[in-house]
Amino acid sequence: MKETFKKTIMMLLILVLGVTMTVGCSKKEEKKDEEVIAQKEDDTQKNEDNEEDSGMVVGMTVQDLSNQIWSSSCEALKGLVEADGGKMTYLDCANNASKQIEQIENFIANDVDAIVVHPVDVNAVEQVLSEAREAGIKVYSWDENLENADIVWLIDNYELGKIIGQEAARWINDVHNGECEVAVLDYPQIPVLLERGNGIVDAIKEYAPKAKIVAKTSAINPTEGMAKMETIFQANPEVQVVCCIGGGGAVGANEAIKAAGKLTDKIGVFAADATEQEMEAIKNNEANRMSVLITGNGEAIANEIYGWLEKLVAGEDVEKEVYRNTIIVTAENVDDYCK
Incomplete structure (x- = not known):
């Protein structure tokens, strides 16, 4: 009887020990798995951070x-x-x-x-x-x-202005026999654009001396260009050539010319930037006749x-x-x- 009892107790101890070892191993495996997952997440974050910082x-x-x-x-x-x-x-x-x-x-x-x-x-x-x-x-x-x-x-802005003015003067000489009224849309608020505007004026005076500059006003974007051109036409309805320091004013001037019903083969807008709108207008034989592309698109x-x-x-x-x-x-x- 005593021998049987001892055997029973021994079997129970072995069983408990086995369960304890299983649980302990399971916990160790869970901890190990958690550590692996955490390391993977940390590595992923580091890779993402490196990707974010990889460029300037x-x-x-x-x-x-x-x-x-x-x-x-x-x-x-x-x-x-x-x-x-x-x-x-x-x-x-x-x-x-x-x-x-x-x-x-x-x-x-x-x-x-x-x-x-x-x-x-x-x-x-x-x-x-x-x-x-x-x-x-x-x-x-x-x-x-x-x-x-x-x-x-x-850019040598004065020389760029002279290019715009020279091309306008060529148009004045070829289409208007050297004589017509000219408007200049400049932007003296910015020094480099003041230089560009001066180049335009000097080139027209040099290469089309009989042309008359009847208006000068500032315009740097299409909205200003259109509004300023509308005002110019009210005081000077015979303007046939418009020189602009940039494509913004040139696009607006072209729209004002079309809105006023003044688009003919004799009117021309000359500028710099060669924006997409300007080049489309050139292709469509609208008032934009020339623009200087600087570097490219x-x-x-x-x-x-x-x-x-x-x-x-x-x-x-x-x-x-x-x-x-x-x-x-x-x-x-x-x-x-x-x-």
């Missing part, structure tokens, strides 16, 4: 995004940056220097790698851009020869800017002053640039 971070501020060539360039550049794993924010400062300074300050606070600035006022942005460079941020200046920039992407501009940004952020040595190419677009070659 760019902040860009431009004068006026209602200008089609500027807005399309910004959007194309954003696409290039993001395609390489980076991030980009582009902003319209509405031609307000104080607003542009605030935008640059925000880029600095967000620790971007590079800032692309299309300055409204050179003197106003120099100090804040100096602060950006002190923080290790690369600065790319679009159209202005800034002191506090790593690259300045330039928005995609071409973005490709060039991005190429320089890559070198800057990588720490490569680059020339500070880079001059842009110009191409005269007329009815003869518009199909090469307007697809």
Whole structure:
């Protein structure tokens, strides 16, 4: 009897021990599985973080995004940056220097790698851009020869204005025997565009001296261009040639001409930028007769800017002053640039 009892107790102890060992192993396996899952989640997060940080971070501020060539360039550049794993924010400062300074300050606070600035006022942005460079941020200046920039992407704006004026003068001489009334849509609020406007006026005086400039007013976007042209026609209904510092004003002038019923083979609008709207109007034999393509379309501009940004952020040595190419677009070659 005692022997049987001892055997029973022994069997129960073995059973309890086996259950305890099973539970212990199970807990160890669960803990091990939890550790593996946690490690995988941590590795995944690290990979995601690395992917997010794999490209450059760019902040860009431009004068006026209602200008089609500027807005399309910004959007194309954003696409290039993001395609390489980076991030980009582009902003319209509405031609307000104080607003542009605030935008640059925000880029600095967000620790971007590079800032692309299309300055409204050179003197106003120099100090804040100096602060950006002190923080290790690369600065790319679009159209202005800034002191506090790593690259300045330039146009000789006076000479560009002379190209616009020369083409207008050729039209005046060929179509109007050298004599007609001319309107100029300039934008003296921005120094480089003041130079461009001066180039236009000087070229017309030099190459079509009998032409008469009867109106000068500022317009930088289509809305302003149309409104200003409507006002010009009220005082000077015989205007036959309009010279504009940029495509925004030129597009608006063309619309005003059509709305006024003044579209004939003798009226012409001459400008720079060669926006898509301008080139479509050239193809359709509307008032836009010529525009100067600077570097290329928005995609071409973005490709060039991005190429320089890559070198800057990588720490490569680059020339500070880079001059842009110009191409005269007329009815003869518009199909090469307007697809």
